[in-house]
Amino acid sequence: MSKTKTLFDKVWDSHVVHTIENGPDVLFIDRHMVHEVTSPVAFLGLKNRGIGVLHPEKTFATADHNTPTINQHLPVADPLSANQLKMLEENANEHGISYWGLGHEKNGIVHVVGPEYGITVPGATIVCGDSHTSTHGAFGAIAFGIGTSEVEMVLATQCIMQPKPKRMRINVTGALQFGVTSKDVALFIISQLTTSGATGYFVEYAGDVFKNMTMEGRMTVCNLSIEMGARGGMIAPDEKTFHYVKGKEFAPKGDAWDTAMDFWQTLYTDEDAIFDKELTFDGSLIEPMITYGTNPGMGMGITKDIPTSDMVQGGATTYKKSLQYMKFDEGDSMIGKPIDFVFLGSCTNGRIEDFRAFASIVKGRKKSDNVTAWLVPGSHKVEAAIKEEGILAIINEAGFELREPGCSACLAMNDDKVPPGKLAVSTSNRNFEGRQGPGSRTLLASPLVAAASAVTGKVTDPRDLMKMETV
């Protein structure tokens, strides 16, 4: 085997407990995040086997998928949701796992709180029963979503069995244009690769665009890796990463920090390392993006027109079915389409930077009367920062309210459902049919596009509003 290694190989290889010939690797997991929806059957499995959790200290539970985003101090009204929350609490207590339930100061979306408290660190293997676990790759960790059988597997053995994915590097060079965010970069890449373009691969993001991104921006990009089919995505840790992690509650301290740093500083792709696939894009050509169809790959620059079915790869029937669901026509422009809902939040765009971006546009403007807006912080920590930084005052002044943390309309398991037929601009990650409620229609976009559309009541290029400020 060659001595040169990719970032991905360095982290993966350092976690292989055992390799099965013609089979998967047995991979040791450093951090296991658990939430209420995909864990109950896994805990039940442990019970049936008569075994416990092998490493409760490496396991962290938070309630997020099912939780209401208003009146969290009251009992949860939906009996099924309440039951799932109760089960998680009981299971966590029974097995000695730290549990950040509803109302707990550290509560929030699993992929938001992990980094906030230093559970997420470079060079770690991190899994969770949620496909957007790929978020944690922003720190140079191997992080991916798993199914419930695998949740049980990790609880029982702290290991997972996985065939090693292939390696892909995506370079985005140059500098981003004014008004273009990390979300746009990710939506752009997915639009180029399609939702299956990276299936079977683990992606490393490289190039100036990612180097210059904040940690929050990197998390947004890595979060969306799964939407191009990749198992996960990662970015080599640098000073920015180490600075972010240092001093966080669960991050290594003292000597342990120094030991960790010795390893973390080796976490980059060696110069001659080989990727199974490598792609390069010019970042300066990326526009603010918007989706028009029913998967995240159906996206385009906001000023473009919806492609006609003869231009798309793959089945024209599926394409037409998708536009029909969205009630759009081939060749339509998205700009100016009246909208009904705006959702700012989720593990994709529910961090403080996203609220700053949103506020920068709505400041001094008013929410459009025809828009219902849900502004949902990713965690209590984000919520606190929104208040401290004066963002709450700005959004309130503009006619918006802040809700309490949770996944909310990202998957609409709680009451935050977009009604049938209504059109939402959403900063979340999926625009599948009915994702935000049965019959809902979703346009994925950045917090800037969401803010601009929220004040005009129609799909709006945020640069139009931002330019006015700069002149």
Place this chain on the structure above:
Amino acid sequence: MAYDKFNTLTSTAVPLPIENVDTDQIIPARFLKATERQGFGDNLFRDWRYNQDNTPKEDFVLNNSKYTGKILVGGKNFGSGSSREHAAWAVYDYGFRVVVSSFFADIFRGNCLNIGVLPVQVSADFLQKMFDAIDADENTAFEVDLSTQKITMIATGESESFDINEYKKNNMTNGFDDIDYLLNIKTNIQEFAKTRPI
């Protein structure tokens, strides 16, 4: 959880010639509130299968009694989206043992293998032939043989091989699961854990 052994299956098939069938279509999020693995089959493809007033949508294939069988044939990129194993449970619970497509999303494929549903990936050509054969005669049967890794259209004898790694094949054939395997090497794992700095 151990599951049924899989050797060969001969069955008619249910066609779903749509690409990018995502896990939110297979089982919408609002049906993920259960704490036990039961009853998911009732909500398989819920929003394609039922109107909002819960009456069946007549044009959806699961509501067409013409089509039956334990094989579900889907379009390219089947199972994209969420990691919810509930999607695989719903497919299994409804009565399917095999899903055929020309391309599967990663996590969905893994989840299927973990619960005893066999994902069979065939070429785009073969997939089209299967759709055409079912279209011409809904009673046409297919044989899926795990030991030879072959899927055959019984009427014409045309067949194609599919991939599965040896380890998973052995598990499926014997109804073994990964956790049993890992529990057997627990001492190795515990030794390894001691070397982890975090």
